[in-house]
Amino acid sequence: HRSWFLHMRDVQETDRGWYMCQINTVPMISQKGYLQVVVPPRILLDKTSTDVVVREGTEVTLDCSASGYPQPYVAWRRExxxxxxxxxxxxxxxxxxIFQIRxxxxxxxxxxxxxxSNGVIPSVSHKIMVTVHFPPMLTIPNQLxxxxxxxxxxxxxHTEAFPASLNYWTNEKGDMIxxxxxxxxxxxxxxYSCHMTLKIRTVMPNSFGSYRCVAVNALGETxxxxxxxxxxxxxxxDVLEHTNSSDSMTSIINNNQIQSIETNSIHQNNRNSPKSKSYFDPAANLKNSSQQSSNLIRSNIIVFCIVHLIIVYLIT
Known part of the structure; x- marks a missing residue:
């Protein structure tokens, strides 16, 4: 029993095909085998699109050709x-x-x-830059x-433009700031976006008015x-309210002082008024004394009579 081997070095795609092992006996014995040569994918640059520059709103078509065995599968994605x-x-x-955007x-x-890619490593890729030109567009968050x-x-x-725009501010007179x-x-x-800011330090009376934000490129101006x-x-x-509050407290205190002074004045006037003046009347005093003496005598007589009746009752 003997074995024969066929060794191939640096296999090329042209080596793909049928191979036969033959033994020259009587009868002849042979065995066939097919050699499949796979080839990893390769981008054909001469048949593939290069970087493109297009105007916004137009159509763009990108083409990518690849070779390999089996025939490569081609797909597109963003980097x-x-x-x-x-x-x-x-x-x-x-x-x-073909990658086409209308x-x-x-x-x-x-x-x-x-x-x-075709299942044979490695997969390959090719980068194509798409540059879109458009005139400036401008948005303002707060116009007041x-x-x-x-x-x-x-x-x-906020501005958007490509190619990049020249951006600047002007005052109400049109002078560039x-x-x-x-x-x-x-x-x-x-x-392609730009956020512009204009800081006005220490606002003065002549700072009030309209300010203009401008964006210019080769395709237009806005x-x-x-x-x-x-x-x-x-x-x-806040300072005014604090001042008013202090003035109000002072006013209340002053009003209270005025009311106190007025009350004291009224009391003083009442003391000085003839209607409220107190004086000694001899006739009235004598009349009151006589009435008090009469009432005392009457009470003593009643007590004496009661005591006398009690003594008589006890003797009898």
């Missing part, structure tokens, strides 16, 4: 993992070699990955801002207005 708004549907993965928006901006003298107030303005002692202009950028109006200082109201 950042976010969901894709694909022609009215929200999906995470789009199948097929109406592209700024939300589609970013990197897309074309991924090819109340402030009082000496207060610090901050105005807010530059950061200084009275104003502080700052920006916070995130992708602006918005914020009106700063004067309000009363709430801290001054």
């Amino acid at each position: 950042d993992g976010k969901a894709i708004n694909y022609n009215g549907e929200t999906v995470n993965l789009v199948d097929g070699n 109406k592209v928006s700024r939300l589609h901006m970013g990197a897309f990955l074309c991924i090819a 801002e109340g402030a009082y003298i000496s207060q610090t107030v901050v105005l807010h303005c 530059i950061t200084g002692d009275h104003y502080e202009d700052s920006r916070l950028t995130n992708g 602006d918005g207005f914020i009106k700063v109006y004067e309000i009363s200082n709430p801290h001054s109201n």
Whole structure:
């Protein structure tokens, strides 16, 4: 019993096919076998889309071609993992070699990955950047801002644009506002979005009025207005209330003092009034004394009679 082996080095796709082992005996003995050569996927760059720049609202088509054996399966997804708004549907993965968006928006901006896989490791991917150009768009959270003298107030303005817009503030006269002692202009950028703020330090009478937020790029210009109006200082109201309270207490004390003085004056007048003056009347005093003596004599007679009757009763 003997065995024969066929060893192949550096197998290529062209080596795929039928192989036969033959023993030259009588009769001849043979055995066939098929060699399947699998090939990992590979992106064909010459047939694949490159980075694209499109205008918002237009159509964009991306193509990704791959080779391999078995034939690779191709799918698309965003590099950042976010969901894709694909022609009215929200999906995470789009199948097929062709990725087409009929109406592209700024939300589609970013990197897309074309991924090819066929079960043979490793899978491969290719990144295509989609850049969406659109004119500036502006939103203002509060178009009216109340402030009082000496207060610090901050105005807010949000813009979106690509290419990035030139953003600035102007005052009511149309003059561009530059950061200084009275104003502080700052920006916070995130992708195609920008958050603009204008800090007005120590509001003065000439600080009230309209402020204009402006965003300009090669595709257009937009602006918005914020009106700063004067309000009363709430801290001054507290001081006024405290003053009024103190004045009220003083008034109450003064009124009580006045009432006390008036009462004392009335008592003094009553003491000095002839109607209330006390005096000694000799005739009235003599009359009262006579009446008291008569009543005393009458009482003594009654007592004497009662005692006399008791003595007589005891003797008899």
